[in-house]
Amino acid sequence: MKILITAGPTREPIDPVRFISNRSSGKMGLALALTAIERGHEVALIAGPVSVDLSAIPRVITVETADDMLHAVRRELEWCDALVMAAAVADWRPAEVIAEKLKKNNMPRNLQLEPVPDILGTIAPAKGSRIFVGFAAETGNLLEEASRKLVAKKLDLIVANDVARPDSGFESDTNMATLITASAKPGAPVLMTKQELAGRIVQWIESRGP
Ligand code: CTP
Numbered sequence: 001m002k003i004l005i006t007a008g009p010t011r012e013p014i015d016p017v018r019f020i021s022n023r024s025s026g027k028m029g030l031a032l033a034l035t036a037i038e039r040g041h042e043v044a045l046i047a048g049p050v051s052v053d054l055s056a057i058p059r060v061i062t063v064e065t066a067d068d069m070l071h072a073v074r075r076e077l078e079w080c081d082a083l084v085m086a087a088a089v090a091d092w093r094p095a096e097v098i099a100e101k102l103k104k105n106n107m108p109r110n111l112q113l114e115p116v117p118d119i120l121g122t123i124a125p126a127k128g129s130r131i132f133v134g135f136a137a138e139t140g141n142l143l144e145e146a147s148r149k150l151v152a153k154k155l156d157l158i159v160a161n162d163v164a165r166p167d168s169g170f171e172s173d174t175n176m177a178t179l180i181t182a183s184a185k186p187g188a189p190v191l192m193t194k195q196e197l198a199g200r201i202v203q204w205i206e207s208r209g210p
Helices: 027-038 068-077 117-126 142-152 194-208
Strands: 002-007 011-014 020-021 043-049 060-062 083-084 090-093 113-115 131-140 157-164 174-179 192-193
Touching: 002 068, 011 090, 011 142, 020 090, 027 043, 027 090, 027 131, 027 194, 060 113, 068 117, 083 117, 117 131, 131 142, 131 194, 142 174, 157 194, 174 194, 192 194
Parallel strands: 002 043, 002 083, 043 060, 083 131, 131 157
Antiparallel strands: 011 020, 090 113, 157 174, 174 192
């Protein structure tokens, strides 16, 4: 299959030296890409500014902002059979980007923010028969929030990930996670390595694949 994966955080500039971002290393996206390649799939990885080495992935498209990621996903969507949105998109950006470095003494006390586009929401009309997989990183009401996003974002599968624990989520090598679909009652989250979780996700995609 042709699998499009997004990974890492996005970054929204405040001025030439400062930005707003999300905590995310890119480890989950990398594990997904490696697992999919190992299992014989073609992979394109759209990566924000990650802190992992992506040199083992033949096709990497690097992006910075949510807008960049949206454009890259739009461009690659037609190519793919499945999209896995493992990226932790920063939800807000400054309403205005300052062209010159803001001097410490001139820093505004408040930043005017605006929402970035919802990537899955924007591309949903072009889904067709493609498989869409999303992630829900939550600190509370994990199963309820993930199930809500499964429906709201028109996903086939959502990975509910408990990031309230130190051994799960951002920068960690393990995730406390469970896979949720519309057709089955969600199981209890289980602590597993990101490789193991990636294996379960890719196998689920294969089971639904063309
Ligand atoms: N996502 C996206 N575009 C965004 C934000 C998130 O496509 N601007 C994707 C993520 O990659 C993930 C899924 O949507 O696969 C859920 O992300 P999450 O941040 O949990 O969703 P939000 O809609 O931002 O929800 P919340 O209300 O919790 O902020």
